[in-house]
Amino acid sequence: MRDEVLRRVRAAVATLVLAGLLVAPWVVDDYTAAILARTLALGLVGVSVALLTGVAGMPTLGQTAPYAAGAYASAVLGSQVSDVGVVQVAVAALAGATLAAVTLPLVVPARGVIVLMITLAIGELVVTVLGRWRSVTGGTDGLAGIAGVRPFWGLPVLATDQARYLYTLVVVATLVGAVLLLLRTRAGVLLRAGRDDEMRLRASGHRVPLYLSGAHVAAGAIAGAAGSLLVVAQQYISPADFGFDTSALLLLGVVIGGTASVGGALVGAALVIAVRDWLFGVLPGHAPLVLGALFVATVYLLPTGVTRARRPRPVPAPRPPDVAPTRDRDATPELRV
């Protein structure tokens, strides 16, 4: 009963938030629309972090690497091949997935804090390469004046912040929906099982490294697609967009939102961006302090995140098993296994 009420409350809140996001372009100014679009892009990277950290049990500080790969692929390759948004998103997702696949031998055999360290190193390495490869990436100056996109063949180029925001919202909603569907399949259950007890999963005959590899590549593709959305939202990218600050903020947002929750990753990213970009104007110089306080309060008061707070339900007593009370094996009914 309580679960049902909670479920309905969550559905109602989600519907309200979605409705708010849909009408936002007609309510907010250009600046806010641009920030919302960037928040959505970062939220999508947060979803990829949640997929790895909360669902697959691989804590990561390196999702900025495929995020950057996607963004630059979208800006450099995508714009040369086509100005169609879906093509750029596909190119960016492919770039992110490819980078994730290349780093598989480093990431998948590692566990726990070692994964954090390796992924952090990969993220920093990618930022360094972006800063040095001036001929392609523009170096630390980045790439400016990136051409606008048209969402689909035959549609006009997105010329306003509101239009770019709506495009970002549609892409994020589609990809988040796909991730939610994926997590309801066997793949999602297996990833959560591996996070709970990897040895038990192996002892049941499952190829755990294969599952983790799939999750890592899928998360890379999602982060790559988010990179493409960042390019659309900002029309400018530089290595500073993908540095350690962004990695730390992403992980912070996911922890605040609830590591195992896709919705939580979006909420966490929104909170983090709100504090960083909006509170910055209200309380100049104090945004990091508020962010730290928010993090500590969440960890202590809502350890499963703001979107997943609930108490365990009582466990009913089991009824006796359907086996005969005898020790004579030949006389007992066999379990149908």
Add this chain to the structure above:
Amino acid sequence: MNCLLSAEKISVRYGSLAALTDVDLCVHDGQRHALIGPNGAGKTTLLSVLGATTRPQRGTVRFVGRDVSRLGPAARARRGINRTHQRPAVFATLTAIENIEVAALPRTIRRRRWSPGGTRGAARRTAAELLDQLGLSDLATVPAGHLAHGQRRQLEIAMALAGRPRLLLLDEPAAGLSATEVGRLAELLAALPRQVAVLLVEHHLDLVYALCDTVTVLRDGRTVAAGTPDEIRTSPLVRRAYADGVS
């Protein structure tokens, strides 16, 4: 008679401590075989070697005549060696039925049989049947992390059975259970299909003698005796190994 599983000259050392020294073991098809011995005898280490979670310094493990020494736990499970652990290992955030479903999946995927709902549908049906037979149907939708110790033990046994093993390795399944739960466990193990061989590590000797047809006694990492429950119960060697702990 050929062994379903054979361990030959298994030796495991942890630094200067010899956990197992040249241990041989043979489990036949459908046999109920117990490993007993005082604490520190090497029972769990031997089970871990057979389940591939511990790599021996020396020795060979064969299953159905094939050398499986170099295979990991997942590969051995796919060949039919499933196990439970001393501390029940379940997927805490998954429901009871999902736990068994996950354990059943490799088999249903391997068979690639058509079924409504695909391989997951077949796994779910297997899980529902097992829960029903174990009397855990009421707990189907409860996360395993919320279950009591005894319920987790039963759930883990169900998970091991879901893989349709040819050999079931049970590591102290009665540990921490109440007398009622031990009785229920005995009934459950007694009702296992004849085609499933069981290697049981257990301190509850009454349970061992009631269920098993062969008993191997370990002490200080070596085999000190092997025989039928009656032979073991009356063996002076075993009495000495247990320091009069065997009744």
